[in-house]
Amino acid sequence: xxxxxxxxxxxxxxxxxxxxxxxxxxxxxxxxxxxxxxxxxxxxxxxxxxxxxxxxxxxxxxxxxxxxxxxxxxxxxxxxxxxxxxxxxxxxxxxxxxxxxxxxxxxxxxxx
Amino acid sequence: xxxxxxxxxxxxxxxxxxxxxxxxxxxxxxxxxxxxxxxxxxxxxxxxxxxxxxxxxxxxxxxxxxxxxxxxxxxxxxxxxxxxxxxxxxxxxxxxxxxxxxxxxxxxxx
Numbered sequence: 186x187x188x189x190x191x192x193x194x195x196x197x198x199x200x201x202x203x204x205x206x207x208x209x210x211x212x213x214x215x216x217x218x219x220x221x222x223x224x225x226x227x228x229x230x231x232x233x234x235x236x237x238x239x240x241x242x243x244x245x246x247x248x249x250x251x252x253x254x255x256x257x258x259x260x261x262x263x264x265x266x267x268x269x270x271x272x273x274x275x276x277x278x279x280x281x282x283x284x285x286x287x288x289x290x291x292x293x294x295x296x297x
Numbered sequence: 298x299x300x301x302x303x304x305x306x307x308x309x310x311x312x313x314x315x316x317x318x319x320x321x322x323x324x325x326x327x328x329x330x331x332x333x334x335x336x337x338x339x340x341x342x343x344x345x346x347x348x349x350x351x352x353x354x355x356x357x358x359x360x361x362x363x364x365x366x367x368x369x370x371x372x373x374x375x376x377x378x379x380x381x382x383x384x385x386x387x388x389x390x391x392x393x394x395x396x397x398x399x400x401x402x403x404x405x406x407x
Contacts, residue, residue, distance in 0.1 A: 216393055227384070228341070228397040235393040244396060275340050277395075282388040283329040283348075286395060288340030 187211050189289035191276050197295045198266040206261040206292050208276030216279045217259040218286070219243075219251065221272040228275065234259055266296045301385045301398035308404045315372045317401050319385030322366050327390040330361060330368045335382045335400070344383075345370065372403075380405045 192207045210217065215236050220228040220243075230243030234253040248270060250262040259278075263270060276289040302320040309315045321330065329348055333341035345352055347359040347368070358371040372379060382400040389395075 216395075218395060220397070227382075227399050230394065230396050233394060241392065241394075243394065277340070282390055282393060282395070283346065285343040285346070286331070286333075286341075288342070291338075291340055 189276055189278055189287050191274075191289035191292050193292060194290070195293045195295075197297060198263075199297060200266060200268065202266050203262070203264050204266070204294075206263070206274055206276075206294075208259045208261065208289060209257050210259075210276075210278040210287070211257065212278065212280070212287070213256060214278035214280050214287075215256070216282065216286075217253065218277045219249070219259070219261045220275045220277065221245065221270075222275065222291075223272050231261065231274075263294075268296050270294065271296045300396075301387055303383075303385055303398055303401045305399065306402040306404065308406060309375055310406050311376055312374050315375050315379075315403060315405075317370045317372075317383055317385075317403070318367055319370070319398070320367050321385070321387045324365050324387050325390065328387050329390075330359070330365075331386045331388065331395075332357070332359065332368075332370045333384045333386065333397075335384065341384060341397075375403075375405045377405050377407060379403065 189210045218233045219231040232251040234240045274292045279286040331346040332344045335341040352359045360369045384400045
């Protein structure tokens, strides 16, 4: 089991560019989440999914989009990158809400 | 969705027991309480989870009173390596949301 994998590990974007952060889990988990963590701050929920084909907004969804076409993958799309989106992005998954939530290693994004 | 409130920071010394309390006044009947630990530049790591009364594992204990409006994470005999941020979460069973609070930064001193 690889667990939760995220790519890329680090990326520099110019303002207005777009990119997709990839997240894959091989544990057949139903629930998947995207969080962002700004320097020195806590984690903020961007989007989450309770199963393939089902997604919903979290606390800070503006500027992002997600899709969940398979159980394994939960990509996060940034359409028009802004400096405010400079952050570390964590993907997480779990089987059920009352089960352990597993986190990926994170993607560090810098928007200049 | 039950919002959580924790102290922003705590200091302790090596070998002491540390108790971090989290308030979650609006917790729903089916919600579970989970605690995570996060070191700098790493993702959060699961510590312990509970529903009511007391739960203990190899690293921590979790105390939950009968009304479940708060919970206390207990770390026995902390070491310098326990310096980290500790988060209390309450999962929303109706929606599937898991929202982190502001966390408690624990500083363990020699």
